[in-house]
Amino acid sequence: MRTIHAAVIGFGFMGKTHTYGYKTIPLFYEPNFNIHLAAVCAHTYEHALAAKERYGFAHAAHNLDEILSLPDIDVIDICTPNALHTEAILKALDAKKHIYCEKPVACGTTETRLILAHPNLNKVVTQTVFNNRFMPAAKLAKQFMQEGKLGKILSFRAHMIMPSNVDPSSPMRWRNSRQAAGGGVLYDLGAHVMDMLTWLAGPVKSVYTKNQTAYASRPDGKGSLAPVDTDDASYSIITLANGAVGTAEASKLATGKNTDLFIEIHGDKGALKIDFMDANWLYYYDSAAPYKGYTRIETVQNYGGDKNFPPARHPLGWIRGHADSLYEFLRAVNENRPAVPSLADGLYVQSVLDAMYQSAQHNREIVL
Ligand SMILES: NC(=O)c1ccc[n+]([C@@H]2O[C@H](COP(=O)([O-])OP(=O)(O)OC[C@H]3O[C@@H](n4cnc5c(N)ncnc54)[C@H](O)[C@@H]3O)[C@@H](O)[C@H]2O)c1
Numbered sequence: 001m002r003t004i005h006a007a008v009i010g011f012g013f014m015g016k017t018h019t020y021g022y023k024t025i026p027l028f029y030e031p032n033f034n035i036h037l038a039a040v041c042a043h044t045y046e047h048a049l050a051a052k053e054r055y056g057f058a059h060a061a062h063n064l065d066e067i068l069s070l071p072d073i074d075v076i077d078i079c080t081p082n083a084l085h086t087e088a089i090l091k092a093l094d095a096k097k098h099i100y101c102e103k104p105v106a107c108g109t110t111e112t113r114l115i116l117a118h119p120n121l122n123k124v125v126t127q128t129v130f131n132n133r134f135m136p137a138a139k140l141a142k143q144f145m146q147e148g149k150l151g152k153i154l155s156f157r158a159h160m161i162m163p164s165n166v167d168p169s170s171p172m173r174w175r176n177s178r179q180a181a182g183g184g185v186l187y188d189l190g191a192h193v194m195d196m197l198t199w200l201a202g203p204v205k206s207v208y209t210k211n212q213t214a215y216a217s218r219p220d221g222k223g224s225l226a227p228v229d230t231d232d233a234s235y236s237i238i239t240l241a242n243g244a245v246g247t248a249e250a251s252k253l254a255t256g257k258n259t260d261l262f263i264e265i266h267g268d269k270g271a272l273k274i275d276f277m278d279a280n281w282l283y284y285y286d287s288a289a290p291y292k293g294y295t296r297i298e299t300v301q302n303y304g305g306d307k308n309f310p311p312a313r314h315p316l317g318w319i320r321g322h323a324d325s326l327y328e329f330l331r332a333v334n335e336n337r338p339a340v341p342s343l344a345d346g347l348y349v350q351s352v353l354d355a356m357y358q359s360a361q362h363n364r365e366i367v368l
Helices: 013-029 045-055 064-068 082-094 109-116 136-146 190-201 318-335 343-362
Strands: 003-009 034-041 075-078 098-102 126-129 153-161 204-212 217-219 225-227 233-240 245-251 260-267 270-275 281-286 295-298
Touching: 003 013, 003 064, 003 318, 013 034, 013 045, 013 318, 034 045, 034 064, 064 075, 064 082, 075 082, 075 318, 082 098, 082 109, 098 318, 098 343, 109 343, 126 318, 126 343, 136 190, 136 270, 136 281, 153 190, 190 233, 190 245, 190 260, 190 343, 204 343, 233 343
Parallel strands: 003 034, 003 075, 075 098, 098 126, 153 245
Antiparallel strands: 153 260, 204 233, 217 225, 233 245, 260 270, 270 281, 281 295
16 A cells, blocks of 8 residues: 655644644545655744654654655645745645645735746646535535536625634734735635635636725734734625626624634525534525425535545534545545646635735726
8 A cells, every 4th residue: 555655844723733634534534545744844843843743753844945855755735824835835846746735825926827837736736725625515515506506696695704803912923914924814714715605606707805904013922013914804796707796705803703604605596505603514595495495404524435434423523624625635646636626726716815905905896
């Protein structure tokens, strides 16, 4: 059985989340390949060493070049702050490594072009981590859209909202700095919103966006205030190529919420709704049914196949979608086929987000 050797670059929230995936995939799926946690890289050697010792990586390093010089690495798994993604992608492509990269893939159009122009882009397996696609309710929604159950798509609303920037005393983090994050909440949460929307309902024709920054500065952790140059919330009117019009919101100013990802799509024959705070169900409305109202279709933990572990009837959690996303990537590496969504798919979403920033900056509709 083949062994896939993975190196995790950046070991914070997502480094841990992806490591959970590598460790649990053998339990969830009993795959026909082995996974080796070959290396971990963090901003300091001590941090990487702690991850190595606690989670069983074979090697610890604090720079990517050292990781790339190791003889047995197949996969570069990028979990660093956004502004570090492109350099890591380009180096991994130079070294012909397979790439699993967190969203947003790149920061701005110049970086996007550099990645798309790389001669090795289609010679390795690449995947963007749009983990929400891998929730069972999202998969069934995609199937319903492909089957044309909604008819002609007319309108939609989509949002990902949480409260993490509501408190003005919460300190500056890399996510509040354009230099480290490339953008604000629109990059961070808007990437998920626009991926889910375009994956389900089709590509974007135009965007009209207004962004909001609630506080001009935040404590820098050293007793002073640091200027905030990123958005805390973003509100858009989106027109799709198929003519449908609707709204998209990404916000960290949503007091009272948790991590609410919500998509509702209305067609001339029906409608569907995904609410990931209520992730065990897909809500579907059939205009032709002899009754009115949304039907709640159970999707629970149904990942299909005869090795459905744990049994589908158990309630679902967010991290399970991450594990399924990673499994799609590792299977593609093992089978030497393209993975979906690829880096190019991630860069399409990036082009939409960059158009949204352009729209907010110039206060006008931008046609893609
Ligand atoms: N798909 C999702 O559900 C999801 C959720 C959260 C974050 N993300 C994305 O994941 C990425 C990481 O976010 P996070 O929440 O894990 O951030 P984080 O701050 O928790 O962790 C970032 C890690 O990167 C490491 N790092 C910083 N500079 C480095 C360098 N030069 N070399 C190596 N490592 C370095 C740090 O050690 C830190 O541990 C971001 O791009 C973010 O948008 C995705």
